[in-house]
Amino acid sequence: MSATDKKSQSNYGMRKCSSEKIITMKNPLHFLLQPISTSTLELQKVQILDTNISIEDGFNVIIDQLSAPVYDSKKEKFIGICDLKHFLSYILYKLPFPPTGDYVESSITDMELFPFTILDKKSSVLQLLKYFDTGVHRAFILNEKKQIEMITQLSILKWFKDNAHEFGDMKNKDIISLDRTYNLHSFSKVHSILDTEPVFKAFQLIQKYKIYGMPIVNDKNQIVGNISIHDLKYASSNLDKLSLPLKMYVEERPPITCDKSTKLSELFNIFLNNQIHRVHLVEGGKPIGIITITDIISMIYNHTLSSNPDNKSSSIQM
Numbered sequence: 001m002s003a004t005d006k007k008s009q010s011n012y013g014m015r016k017c018s019s020e021k022i023i024t025m026k027n028p029l030h031f032l033l034q035p036i037s038t039s040t041l042e043l044q045k046v047q048i049l050d051t052n053i054s055i056e057d058g059f060n061v062i063i064d065q066l067s068a069p070v071y072d073s074k075k076e077k078f079i080g081i082c083d084l085k086h087f088l089s090y091i092l093y094k095l096p097f098p099p100t101g102d103y104v105e106s107s108i109t110d111m112e113l114f115p116f117t118i119l120d121k122k123s124s125v126l127q128l129l130k131y132f133d134t135g136v137h138r139a140f141i142l143n144e145k146k147q148i149e150m151i152t153q154l155s156i157l158k159w160f161k162d163n164a165h166e167f168g169d170m171k172n173k174d175i176i177s178l179d180r181t182y183n184l185h186s187f188s189k190v191h192s193i194l195d196t197e198p199v200f201k202a203f204q205l206i207q208k209y210k211i212y213g214m215p216i217v218n219d220k221n222q223i224v225g226n227i228s229i230h231d232l233k234y235a236s237s238n239l240d241k242l243s244l245p246l247k248m249y250v251e252e253r254p255p256i257t258c259d260k261s262t263k264l265s266e267l268f269n270i271f272l273n274n275q276i277h278r279v280h281l282v283e284g285g286k287p288i289g290i291i292t293i294t295d296i297i298s299m300i301y302n303h304t305l306s307s308n309p310d311n312k313s314s315s316i317q318m
Contacts, residue, residue: 037121043149067138080113129301153293161268171265195247202227215287222285225250
């Protein structure tokens with residue numbers, strides 16, 4: 001074989017290798033295009049809130065379910081979705097010490113509900129991720145019997161973990177690499193609160209900043225705990241607990257953290273083992289960022305779109 005032939009063969013091999021790499025990288029998450037019905041995603045039963053229900057009874061449902069579609073029986077249609085955040089002003093208004101001062105909603109219909117969106121089981125998982133990319137924590141699915149079921153962010157994450165082999169090298173990337181290569185939004189502004197502040201102050205800040213949780217820090221700005229809107233559940237039967245200093249309220253729950261070297265596969269385990277929606281990114285014990293399940297879903301969803309430009313218009317319409 002001549003030198004020219006060898007060079008030509010070598011170049012062909014390089015092109016072939018390069019082509020194979022492009023093919024591999026073009027569609028690394030093709031499994032997301034499968035319908036929800038054929039996936040192993042866990043669906044849960046849902047209790048629907050009627051607009052006639054009282055705020056108190058609605059809150060009791062949300063404590064257990066965390067989110068629910070709201071149905072107006074007079075109009076015979078769904079009018080929105082509510083979660084714990086919608087009941088925060090109700091809780092603050094009921095407190096026996098100076099609350100926000102805002103008027104509390106008197107009924108479910110007075111709340112600024114999330115828009116009602118429903119997918120069916122024929123929708124692709126990619127369409128489901130598009131919906132979660134908007135920041136919601138739960139999606140409602142219409143099954144074959146015309147019943148509404150629910151898929152949570154944690155269910156999505158478990159499905160990701162069970163299919164970790166589909167991620168290739170992504171699952172082995174640390175947070176720095178994920179942020180640089182896949183735009184993981186982990187270094188957003190951190191709103192923290194001192195552990196000497198009362199619990200209700202944390203909830204006031206959560207409402208003010210329109211967030212779901214924040215780290216609790218000591219006087220050296222070292223993270224010692226976490227407070228989230230889900231903690232409303234623990235105070236629902238005794239609002240006096242909300243006057244306690246945060247260090248007493250969360251003393252039995254150590255903070256869940258990660259650092260810049262934490263890998264995506266490790267983040268899966270942290271979220272799932274602790275059944276949480278956010279992990280605090282720390283450096284030297286001090287919070288420097290927050291990683292949420294929404295961040296991970298958004299990263300994977302948007303990476304899938306950029307890897308599959310042909311599917312942008314045809315595969316993700318809801």
